[in-house]
Amino acid sequence: MDRVHLSPPSAACADPDQDVVARADAHAVAPLLNCFLREVAEPRPGTDGRRVYRLSGSGRLLRVLGERRPAEPELRVAGAWQRVGHPDLIKLVADELRRYTGVSNLELPAEMIDSRDAVAALLTARARATVPDDPYQRSEQSLLTGHPHHPAPKARGGGPVAAWLPYAPEAHARFPLTLLGVRADAVVEEGDTAALDTLGEAPPGYRLLPAHPWQLGLVDLAPAFADGRLIRLGTTGFDTWPTAAIRTLYAPERDLFLKFSLDVRITNDIRRLWRHDLLKVRRTDAAATAAFAAGRAAWLSDRGYRTADFAFEELAVLVRDGLRGHLLPGATPLLAAGLVEGFDGSPLDGAADPALWWEAYLAQVVPPALEAFAEHGVVLEAHLQNTLVAVDAQGMPVQALFRDAEGVKLLTDVERAAGWERLVYCLVVNHLVEMAGALAERHPAVDVWAAVRRELARHDLPEVAGLLTAATLPGKTNLLLRWTNADGADARYRPLPNPLARP
The missing domain is CATH 3.30.310 (TATA-Binding Protein)
Structure with missing residues (x-):
């Protein structure tokens, strides 16, 4: 051998x-x-x-x-x-x-x-x-390990450290946005992009377009600057900071999230806002918004995008709802992935009654995802990085907030079985398995899976009975996907032992 x-x-x-x-x-x-x-x-x-x-x-x-x-x-x-x-x-x-x-x-x-x-x-x-x-x-900037089942979760395109470190969430980066002016006849937009016009001032004949400074160093826009289709307008008078998603920035002064293209491979994909995704994002966002119209849980809407017709994907920016209009009074949002990875002040570490904390967590996260599927045909990409969990002053979970219309699937577009498999992978395998493991490490006396079974069993969804008795769950094969150069969206699954199934 x-x-x-x-x-x-x-x-x-x-x-x-x-x-x-x-x-x-x-x-x-x-x-x-x-x-x-x-x-x-x-x-x-x-x-x-x-x-x-x-x-x-x-x-x-x-x-x-x-x-x-x-x-x-x-x-x-x-x-x-x-x-x-x-x-x-x-x-x-x-x-x-x-x-x-x-x-x-x-x-x-x-x-x-x-x-x-x-x-x-x-x-x-x-x-x-x-x-x-x-x-x-x-919590957003705590992910030093990152995706727990990926061969290269922190790869940054192989470029020099100086090119990306100033924009790294894990380094607690803060920086202003670069402001561009796009000639008005070259602007392409859809949805509500009014928030972009408040970030600065464009001269007559131009529209304002913020840009991620890292992305501007990755693409060649010299011809557009030379012929006047693009002009530079300086930077914002305030800082933004990168979330765990790296290319999504939060402007706390404006309570606004902005998602940009980034021509860098991060985990499985080059992180551009691809044209085909942008052209359907308003439809998926509308469906998700409707699914969260009532109830405690919230959806952070991707309410519109703006770009230039000569650099449609390269310069695209997606406008996402901020937090304040959705959060319960007095609640503090925390990234679910940050709770798993750990950060100073995490309520997962200091829970006075960890079993009660876990039940409260499940009660906030699980029902909205299942109800969106069952009642609205919306398949949330409810993995750790797309889920925020708000806690009260005692650190108890009181609300879930979900995001990223780009990852949402609709049952009108996919078969129900495929949609359910995706939801189980995102919500159970990627999310609950990891959170349960993190909780069990800190508090081994808690029967984490008994609580998950109880929460799932409350929902009158035909697929739940099968989920509770199936021998296996679908595990995404990120290593084989990358080794065979498959498209990142072409999810392939390998059966994993199901911790929900009783021995």
Whole structure:
């Protein structure tokens, strides 16, 4: 059997730089192992308190420490377990995927390295940054690990750190928007974009168009500036800050979210506002808005977009509702993904009664997603990064807020079974499994899945009975998607053990 050459282990070091190296490696190893072991490995009986897997490509054995965030991988070599550092893990993953799929990919290993190096840069930057006072901002900007089941969750397109670090949420970035003037006859817009005209002042014959400064460094707009279709109008007189989505910025002074195109691959996709998505976003947003017209939960509407006809996707900006018109009085919004990752002041850490906290969380998050599906035919992309959970002064969940019409599907466009599978993946696998795991780590006495079963069983939806008894749940195969260069929207699922099914 062919072997992957493993580098000798390095000695531990008290050097602060070495501490950053070790922490960056740990942040990078966990999500890579999660998707690798989920997608191309089979569990075997463990040894020494570690979980053992047979790798599907070669039959080699790999063992890891921990379950939710695996660490310290070791490969069975010549009858002994040998530690695998992050660089060698990348080699091992690439070798296994070549064997398993029969295809090669030079791009993804480079992204894995870029992702790990980005984490190191972010750790260094965070050590110097001022932590925001606002708990909502802290929650949005806490994702140092990021997507827990992606091989390169922090890859930033392979560009130099100086090009992207000033705009990184994880570094607590704040910056003004660049303001452009677009010649009026070149403007394309749909929906309510009036908020954009309040950001500055355009001269006669032009319309105001804010731009993300990082994006302006990625696209060539020289011809449009040269012939006057575009002009520069300076910057906003206020700062914005990036949410976890990176290209979505929040302007707290205006209580406004703005989503931009960003010609960078982040997780599975180049993050442009694609024309085909923009042309249908008003329809999906209207359906989601109607689904949340009554009740406590809220929908942050993507109420309109504006762009230029000569750079439709490159310069597009989507206008999203702010928070204040939707939040319950006195409630503090927090990003669900931030609760899982952890941040200073998280109510998940300080819950006086964690079982009661979890029941309150489920009562806010689960019913709106199921009711939107059952009563309105709306399939929310209710994963961790698209869900905000508002808490009261005691840290108890009192409201859920959902966002991102671009990810919404409608049952008028997809088969019901496909829509349900997507909802189960987003809401249960991506969201509740991760939140339950984070809660159980902090409070192991809580029966997290009994509470989820009770909450789901309250809903008279035909698919729920099957969900509670199915042996498996659909797990998205992000590693195989990227290795085979499949479209990011072309979700493929692998069956995962269903924690909802009683033993």
